[in-house]
Amino acid sequence: DAMVIQNPRYQVTQFGKPVTLSCSQTLNHNVMYWYQQKSSQAPKLLFHYYDKDFNNEADTPDNFQSRRPNTSFCFLDIRSPGLGDAAMYLCATSRPGGSDYSNQPQHFGDGTRLSIL
Amino acid sequence: AQSVAQPEDQVNVAEGNPLTVKCTYSVSGNPYLFWYVQYPNRGLQFLLKYITGDNLVKGSYGFEAEFNKSQTSFHLKKPSALVSDSALYFCAVRPTRDSGSARQLTFGSGTQLTVLP
Numbered sequence: 001d002a003m004v005i006q007n008p009r010y011q012v013t014q015f016g017k018p019v020t021l022s023c024s025q026t027l028n029h030n031v032m033y034w035y036q037q038k039s040s041q042a043p044k045l046l047f048h049y050y051d052k053d054f055n056n057e058a059d060t061p062d063n064f065q066s067r068r069p070n071t072s073f074c075f076l077d078i079r080s081p082g083l084g085d086a087a088m089y090l091c092a093t094s095r096p097g098g099s100d101y102s103n104q105p106q107h108f109g110d111g112t113r114l115s116i117l
Numbered sequence: 118a119q120s121v122a123q124p125e126d127q128v129n130v131a132e133g134n135p136l137t138v139k140c141t142y143s144v145s146g147n148p149y150l151f152w153y154v155q156y157p158n159r160g161l162q163f164l165l166k167y168i169t170g171d172n173l174v175k176g177s178y179g180f181e182a183e184f185n186k187s188q189t190s191f192h193l194k195k196p197s198a199l200v201s202d203s204a205l206y207f208c209a210v211r212p213t214r215d216s217g218s219a220r221q222l223t224f225g226s227g228t229q230l231t232v233l234p
Contacts, residue, residue, distance in 0.1 A: 040205055042224035090160055102211045103149045103168045108160030
């Protein structure tokens with residue numbers, strides 16, 4: 001089945017130690033998103049890619065970076081994790097939907113739960 | 118900027134009874150509206166969306182939602198609840214292409230639905 005896969009499901013890192021979360025998709029979708037979700041709160045969009053076009057949200061901390069080497073893969077890099085960065089990180093994809101991808105549903109992976117020691 | 122309100126943090130309903138999860142929104146121009154469901158330690162799953170046309174939208178697993186423009190609401194409904202429907206439900210809004218507003222998908226705070234056997 002086509003899907004969005006996030007690895008690992010659980011990640012533990014030390015305060016200040018860089019960590020990378022990965023996301024892959026077999027849906028061949030042009031758009032990929034990274035969200036942060038804390039304690040069953042609403043997901044918060046960090047950034048998204050339309051193909052290789054990177055779109056950063058204004059309030060995403062500089063500590064968070066992303067790479068998309070090809071259509072299938074996208075990475076979230078946290079350069080110096082703080083205790084406040086402990087959360088579930090969700091990757092999602094969507095189709096372009098013609099000229100407006102806003103009306104396309106997003107397909108989510110099962111997330112990576114990040115813990116900071 | 119757009120916003121979504123889910124006024125109930127928790128909804129309890131007996132199995133077999135109808136359920137309603139409420140959502141109201143605020144957006145410049147016309148909205149795209151979505152419902153997602155999240156089970157514990159899983160990503161969000163798309164249930165249904167309103168783009169245009171018929172105000173009553175039918176989605177997955179027997180869920181439906183009614184778009185009411187005058188009340189700016191998009192309540193999620195199901196005629197007969199199942200215990201397996203117990204989960205966290207998120208309403209989300211995005212302005213349409215022509216609105217000129219930021220086109221990020223904005224989620225409500227979520228409603229925990231518990232269906233009692």
